[in-house]
Amino acid sequence: MKKALIPFILILVALTANAQSTHRNYEADSIAFVNAMWQTDSMDGFIYRHYHFQQQQVFNSNQYICVIEIPRGSTSRLAFVSDTLLTRVSEFANRSNALAGINGSFFNMSTGVPVCYLKIKGHKLGDNEPNKRDSTQRKYYQNAAIRLLPSGRPRFNIPDSNRLSEYQMPDSNVMTTGPMLIYRGEVVPQRTDLRFVYGRHNRTAIGLKQDGTIVLVVVDGRHRRQSEGLSIPELTRVMKWLGCREAANLDGGGSSCMYVKGMGEDGVVNHPSDNGRFDSHGQRRVANAIMVVK
Numbered sequence: 001m002k003k004a005l006i007p008f009i010l011i012l013v014a015l016t017a018n019a020q021s022t023h024r025n026y027e028a029d030s031i032a033f034v035n036a037m038w039q040t041d042s043m044d045g046f047i048y049r050h051y052h053f054q055q056q057q058v059f060n061s062n063q064y065i066c067v068i069e070i071p072r073g074s075t076s077r078l079a080f081v082s083d084t085l086l087t088r089v090s091e092f093a094n095r096s097n098a099l100a101g102i103n104g105s106f107f108n109m110s111t112g113v114p115v116c117y118l119k120i121k122g123h124k125l126g127d128n129e130p131n132k133r134d135s136t137q138r139k140y141y142q143n144a145a146i147r148l149l150p151s152g153r154p155r156f157n158i159p160d161s162n163r164l165s166e167y168q169m170p171d172s173n174v175m176t177t178g179p180m181l182i183y184r185g186e187v188v189p190q191r192t193d194l195r196f197v198y199g200r201h202n203r204t205a206i207g208l209k210q211d212g213t214i215v216l217v218v219v220d221g222r223h224r225r226q227s228e229g230l231s232i233p234e235l236t237r238v239m240k241w242l243g244c245r246e247a248a249n250l251d252g253g254g255s256s257c258m259y260v261k262g263m264g265e266d267g268v269v270n271h272p273s274d275n276g277r278f279d280s281h282g283q284r285r286v287a288n289a290i291m292v293v294k
Contacts, residue, residue, distance in 0.1 A: 045076030072212030077152025086285030107287035138163035144180035144248035148173035202256035207244030
């Protein structure tokens with residue numbers, strides 16, 4: 001028994017040391033994130049900023065991150081948009097005369113049909129796609145609901161496990177997505193057995209600070225030398241570092257795109273990855289988006 005105890009103690013010490021090292025790494029990451037010389041532009045009713053983390057400054061990786069912050073009291077608000085034909089985020093923005101925008105929730109790339117509940121101006125445009133094993137249960141990426149108040153301000157909910165529960169929400173504008181990252185100030189535990197969670201990808205997220213500031217984030221990915229992308233836990237940390245009390249993950253991968261009117265090429269300020277190049281021309285056509293409008 002004594003012989004068996006020694007290796008166990010050594011393993012425990014090693015795990016403790018590794019945990020402390022991980023903590024130190026995240027602390028260094030948070031300092032690098034907060035102290036970065038973000039390029040900031042004051043736009044019409046919101047702030048746009050971006051930074052290219054190089055020399056593996058955060059999460060031992062390079063990352064290109066774009067952030068929009070809309071303060072409480074701004075004349076700008078959010079609006080959900082959709083189409084029966086897949087459409088680029090920049091095209092959605094031009095049609096809506098939007099000031100800015102990001103891609104929205106998940107959809108079937110073959111049919112263009114939303115696979116998460118979507119209601120815009122009182123019209124239901126998409127349902128939560130059934131779970132293969134239990135059609136009444138929702139999928140992992142359907143466990144966050146974003147409701148827009150009449151003012152265009154978002155509110156966040158974790159719906160119950162029944163995939164049809166959004167039918168009971170009286171709001172005229174509801175977008176289901178997921179997973180929820182932060183809820184009422186607490187980090188939401190995530191599954192560790194899904195590559196969707198622990199793999200690094202382009203990511204898009206929406207959040208809300210305690211003071212009512214709306215936060216929209218796009219992180220480039222699939223460009224290892226320029227921007228590797230984030231896992232869901234890493235994205236959660238970024239949203240925490242930005243001060244979010246509520247935050248939800250949106251569709252990512254090649255869909256991740258941010259538009260800011262008058263910036264970049266055709267307003268695209270990040271580097272969508274569908275063309276395989278680190279430029280602004282790789283936009284994917286998507287089923288829905290979130291616009292910043294007057």
